[in-house]
Amino acid sequence: QPPSGPLPIRRLQEALINRIAAGEIIHRPASALKELIENCLDAGSTSIRITLKDGGMKLLQIQDNGCGIRKNDLPILAERFTTSKLSTFSDLSHLTTYGFRGEALASMSHVAHLTVVTKTKTDNCAWKACYMDGKLTPAKAGLTPDPKPCAGNDGTTITIEDLFYNTPTRLSALRSSSEEYARILDVVTKYAVHNPTVSFVCKKAGSPSPDLSTPSSSETPQVIRLLYGHSIGKELLHTTISSPKKSRRHEDNDEDDGGERDDPESWIAEAHFTNANYQAKKLVFLLFINHRLVESSRIKKALEAVYNGVLPKGASPFIYLSLLIDPRSVDVNVHPTKREVHFLNEDDIIERISDSLQETLASQNQSRVFEYQT
Numbered sequence: 001q002p003p004s005g006p007l008p009i010r011r012l013q014e015a016l017i018n019r020i021a022a023g024e025i026i027h028r029p030a031s032a033l034k035e036l037i038e039n040c041l042d043a044g045s046t047s048i049r050i051t052l053k054d055g056g057m058k059l060l061q062i063q064d065n066g067c068g069i070r071k072n073d074l075p076i077l078a079e080r081f082t083t084s085k086l087s088t089f090s091d092l093s094h095l096t097t098y099g100f101r102g103e104a105l106a107s108m109s110h111v112a113h114l115t116v117v118t119k120t121k122t123d124n125c126a127w128k129a130c131y132m133d134g135k136l137t138p139a140k141a142g143l144t145p146d147p148k149p150c151a152g153n154d155g156t157t158i159t160i161e162d163l164f165y166n167t168p169t170r171l172s173a174l175r176s177s178s179e180e181y182a183r184i185l186d187v188v189t190k191y192a193v194h195n196p197t198v199s200f201v202c203k204k205a206g207s208p209s210p211d212l213s214t215p216s217s218s219e220t221p222q223v224i225r226l227l228y229g230h231s232i233g234k235e236l237l238h239t240t241i242s243s244p245k246k247s248r249r250h251e252d253n254d255e256d257d258g259g260e261r262d263d264p265e266s267w268i269a270e271a272h273f274t275n276a277n278y279q280a281k282k283l284v285f286l287l288f289i290n291h292r293l294v295e296s297s298r299i300k301k302a303l304e305a306v307y308n309g310v311l312p313k314g315a316s317p318f319i320y321l322s323l324l325i326d327p328r329s330v331d332v333n334v335h336p337t338k339r340e341v342h343f344l345n346e347d348d349i350i351e352r353i354s355d356s357l358q359e360t361l362a363s364q365n366q367s368r369v370f371e372y373q374t
């Protein structure tokens with residue numbers, strides 16, 4: 001029944017607005033974990049240990065050995081738009097760290113119970129703080145909300161409990177714990193491949209052995225073999241690709257290639273990918289742009305096309321691609337949840353990367369033919 005006249009417009013309550021906004025950023029345990037892992041890496045951690053209950057829905061805990069958070073910053077830590085990574089507008093274009101919006105922890109405090117235990121190298125003890133709706137909250141009834149001293153190692157432990165306890169629609173959109181756990185393992189696996197010098201451990205609470213464990217100070221092919229298996233590990237090829245060198249505009253320019261280093265169109269990519277001997281049913285594609293796990297259906301399609309000429313129909317490769325572009329060339333204003341990215345000179349970059357993979361695959365095939373002949 002349509003209303004006979006216009007209904008009154010009402011202002012939504014602030015808590016509801018924040019909850020809706022948080023749900024836009026945090027979709028499921030795996031997306032919360034991705035933000036938390038990036039924070040650990042930004043903090044310079046070399047060890048990241050993740051513990052989960054119910055696929056991260058009941059409990060998601062992540063412990064790092066990074067720089068820690070200063071006690072004085074704890075009161076505003078979970079407010080929206082508080083960050084240590086961005087202070088001026090021009091910083092936006094030179095950003096080298098993962099997060100830049102100061103929204104992740106704030107969002108989590110609106111849709112879950114958030115607890116932080118942190119210690120910097122110069123602190124004598126660790127500090128524990130609990131958050132609700134962006135603000136410090138008492139750990140228990142009868143206590144004050146301010147951070148409490150406690151025992152703890154250097155670094156930060158973040159605990160997220162009862163994700164979406166107050167957002168039933170988000171909660172009902174989640175799958176089974178085992179499916180959420182599989183998504184989490186996938187995210188951790190990919191970040192572990194991309195950060196071979198960082199040790200990652202992921203386990204279910206109470207389980208004696210981890211489901212994923214990598215050593216610190218390893219190398220990419222070793223981590224790929226460890227996490228994706230020997231059948232991929234033994235067929236890996238490797239190539240690095242970079243933007244074409246610009247010819248100098250003025251021959252009398254004697255500035256020692258300073259212009260080149262500051263070229264916002266320069267980029268570099270590194271790829272590890274399987275040769276024609278490896279034929280899987282499903283494509284495994286890991287794409288990092290400026291160290292952020294992202295998706296690009298255009299890059300994916302282009303690389304799949306390269307393999308169309310190499311693999312039989314229905315067979316797929318493993319591809320890990322890390323692309324570093326000048327932050328000025330990526331649109332950082334896209335919403336953090338939009339994982340599909342776009343950047344300057346996309347077509348040229350994709351073409352050069354595809355060509356390089358193609359050449360490496362072809363030369364490897366040739367050398368194999370050659371080996372058979374001799």
Ligand code: ADP
Nearest residue numbers: 039043068083084099100101102103104105156
């Ligand atoms: P952003 O990463 O965009 O700054 P977040 O909400 O993810 O926003 O984090 C807010 C701030 O909290 C960060 O800028 C950082 O100073 C601090 N922080 C969060 N996680 C950690 C961590 N694991 N170690 C050290 N500092 C952290």
Ligand code: MG
Nearest residue numbers: 035039099104
């Ligand atoms: Mg962050």
